[in-house]
Amino acid sequence: MSAISDGVKRTIVAALVLVAVLLAAGDAFAHASLIRSSPADGAVLATAPSSFALTFSEPTSPLSLKLVGPDGSARVLDKSVLRDATIDIVAPTGLDKGSYVLSWRVVSEDGHPVGGSAVFSIGAPSARPSTTAIELIDWPIRSGIWLAKIITYAALFIGIGGVFFQSWIGDRSASVGRLCTGLIIAGLAAVSLSVGFQGLDALGLGLANIARPTVWSVGFSTSLGNLASLAIAAMVTALVAMLSRGRIARPLSLIALALVGIALASSGHASAAQPQWLTRPAVFLHGVGIAFWAGALVPLASALASRPSESTNVLRRFSKLAPWFVLPLIAAGVLLAFVQVRALDALWTTAYGNILVVKLALLVPLFALAVVNRLWLTKPAQGGEARATMRLRRSVGFELVLIVLIFAIAGLWRFTPPPRALAEAAAVPAVLHIHSDKAMADLEITPGKAGPVRASIAIMTGDFGPLDAKAVTLVLSNPDVGIEAIRRPAQISADGVWSVEGLNLPVPGIWKARIDILISDFELVKLEDKIELRP
Amino acid sequence: MFVRTLNLKSILTATAFLATGATAVSAHVTLENQLAPVASTYKAVFRVGHGCEGKPTIKIRVQIPEGVIAVKPQPKPGWTVAKVKGPYDKAYDYYGTPTSEGVKEIVWSGGSLPDDEYDEFVLRAYLTGDLVAGSTLYFPIVQECPDGAVERWIEIPAAGKSADDYEQPAPGVKLQPKE
Incomplete structure (x- = not known):
């Protein structure tokens, strides 16, 4: 007992007991919990707030107050005032629209730090534009896919449509028959090649690998395989119809026309869209309609050019049938555009929308020509007026050019996911x-x-x-x-x-x-x- | 003289109190005595210094951990106490009497303790010799407030962690060797 004097001992013990009592008293205090925040969690404000406020269940002092902006950058909020259990914070000026996180970390009287966040938005919650994936593009393969697509379209629509026209409406001229046959044979080659290109594209291989069997089997295993098989069936059926020229030509050419629609409905962006019970029949009607219209142009021009006297009946029959194909074609096209594009601004913000705009721009003169032909030129031409026949022929030729251009534009869709698909990818x-x-x-x-x-x-x-x-x-x-x-x-x-x-x-x-x-x-x-x- | 009775032992005791008091700083509902020997009777004083997010406390539920028997809550004016009984996992020795069932939960209800007032809830229990000295015994607590507000002090620290690592730790008592 001699080393430490009683007085010193007494002081030490008293001090220790006092500290212990103070610390133990701390037990009685709670962690602070947030009672309310301003702006409230989840709030959407019309304008940027000039201040924030956090009210806790008891007085606290802030350790760290941060504001994380829509771009993900964090700002330290260093201007704050304590008012009882509330922390008033001066908001930074010049806050843009978007979502913010007011993140706080405070220490309450028990000395234990607690943190939390309140998310609020100015204007509307941030919707971030989906970033486009950067991928290397193999231009020879892309061009190959695109050209094959255009030739396939030409074969399916102008070729098979032409065969249908010849057997159902008229103009059995051999030259048109030869053109259709040629287009279909080119189409057979193109659609077959497109399977190989598709395989290269899917595997990310260069053109040099085109001979590898796996390339073809992979290409065929995609939905393009269905399209290729059905398109080949349609083309072969049309060829048989063309060559037979007999009684079976009519049913065969009708089957070929239907197969065009089925082939198109079996593959592609539009057929993949939901609801399929709606989109697939729409693609079918769209395809059949195009084949009827585009297929009519060459035989019509030929009939008008070479046998004006005969062409009267042909024109009459075509004009009578046309609305039955063209109206569903337009209706289906409008429907598919709505399904694929969804929002109007996607027309200019996405590549898919841009292509649709160009296609629509080409459709305007095409429909204008069709209307002029139907309303002002058909009647005089039927009456045998030479000048009207001449102008009708020129107009039909121009329509043909526009249609091929539209095929080329539509072929580009192969490379652009529609906004619908972009939205679906973003929703994953x-x-x-x-x-x-x-x-x-x-x-x-x-x-x-x-x-x-x-x-x-x-x-x-x-x-x-x-x-x-x-x-x-x-x-x-x-x-x-x-x-x-x-x-x-x-x-x-x-x-x-x-x-x-x-x-x-x-x-x-x-x-x-x-x-x-x-x-x-x-x-x-x-x-x-x-x-x-x-x- | 009082001062003369102070010696080194009293300094150490105060230091121990300081140390244990310090570990409890972060807890909300805490035990007053955070050291107790096994095979002894323990008076558990639950200290409640707050409600739930500013609301008054209207119910305190204490789960009795396995190995704690002969539980007797201390009646509390203004509060109704309920004892939820059930079987234990095994029979425990209570001064020679095998005990296989008893109080598993104590519920104080009917009162109202404002958020800005402090109160204590007390029970006495026997800590059986089956409990391991050196470990910490936790009493999970559910604190209920009006409008469905609730605080649950039920987190039991995993091995190697302390109550400070948790947001809502259960109050605990460090078990000492049998005296």
Whole structure:
């Protein structure tokens, strides 16, 4: 007892007890929890706010206050004032429209730092433009695919359509027959080659590999394989019809025309669109309509040129039948354009839309010519007026040029995904599977990119049994850009899947996702992993 | 004289209190005595210093961990106490009597503790000799407030982690060797 004097000992003990009491008293204080924020989490504001406010359950002092902008950049908010349990923060000026994360980290009286985030938007939630994938383009193969497409179209529409016209409407001239036969034979070659090009394109190989069998089998295994088979069937049927010239020519040419529609409906962007019960018949009608119209042009021109007297009957029959093919052709075309383009601005913001605009621009003079022919030239030409016949022939020739141009433009669609497909690709969810011995969860964030999203969470026990949880909470944070936890309770739906609606994750990249599963009143399982959001 | 009774031992005790007090700083609902020997009777004082997000506390549920028997809550004026009984995982020795069932949960309800007031909820229990000295015994707690608001102090730290690593840790008591 002699080393330390009583007075010193007393002081030490008193000090230690005092500190202990103070620290123990700290137990009575809670972590601060956020009671409300301004702007509120999820709020959409008309104009940029001049200040932010965070109200906690007790007084706090801010450790870090950040504002993460729509571009993902974080700004430190260093102008803040404490007012009781509320932190008033001066907002930066010049905030653009889009989604922001107000991220806070504060220390409450118990000395324990707590953090959280509130997401709000100015104007509207940021919708990020989907980035276009950069890929290397093999121009010889692209050109090959495109040329093969144009020749195939010419064979299917002008060739087979011509055969149909000759057997059903008139003009059996041998020269037109030879042209159609030639086009169809070229088409057979082109459509066969397109399978090889398709294979090269799918495998990413150069033109030198065209002889490799795998290239062809891969090309054939795509939906183009169906189109090629059916197109070849259509072409062969048309050739037989052309050569037979007998009684079977009519049914055969009708079958060939139908096969053109079926072939086109079997492949391509439009046929792949939903709902298929609508899009496939639409493509069929569109294709058959084009074949009827385009196929009529050469025989009509020929009839008008060489046998004006005979052409009267031909014109009459064609004019009578035309509305039955052309009106469905237009209706189907309009329908498919709506299905594929969806939003009007896609017409100028996407390559697919641009092509559609050019195609529509070419259709205007085409329809104008058709109307002029029908209303002003057909009647006088039928009456045998030489000048009208001459002008009608020239006009039909010009129509033919326009149609081939349209084939060339439409052939470019092979290389541009429609806005519908772009939208579908953008909507692909980000998924995460987390497995522990107690529980597992499948988290799906849809769409899997930054911006407004919804999350769905399927939970099971660690051994794949059903898990009847009392509550599920999704906690997302992005430490890289300083976004503290965004906490949202999930709601259970009828199918047993938990979901969080109206989430807004404004920044792409790696997010930390945590799923808190309350298994019973007293048992909580936390599953945590990383999930990546596309830009 | 009082001062004369102070010696090195009292300094150490105060230091230990300081150390254990410090570990509890982050918890919300905490235990007053955070050290207890096994095979002894323990008075658990649950300290509640806040409601749920500003709302008053209207119910406190305490889950009794396995190995804790002969549980007796202390009645509390203004509160109704309920004892939820059930079978234990095994029979425990209570001064020679094998005990295989008893209180598994204590529920205090009917009162209202405002967010800006402090109160304590007390129970007495026997910590059986089957509990391992050196480990921490956790009492998961559910704190309920009006309008469905609830705080769950139910997280039990995994091996190698401390209560500070969790947002809502259960209050715990560090078990000491049998005295």
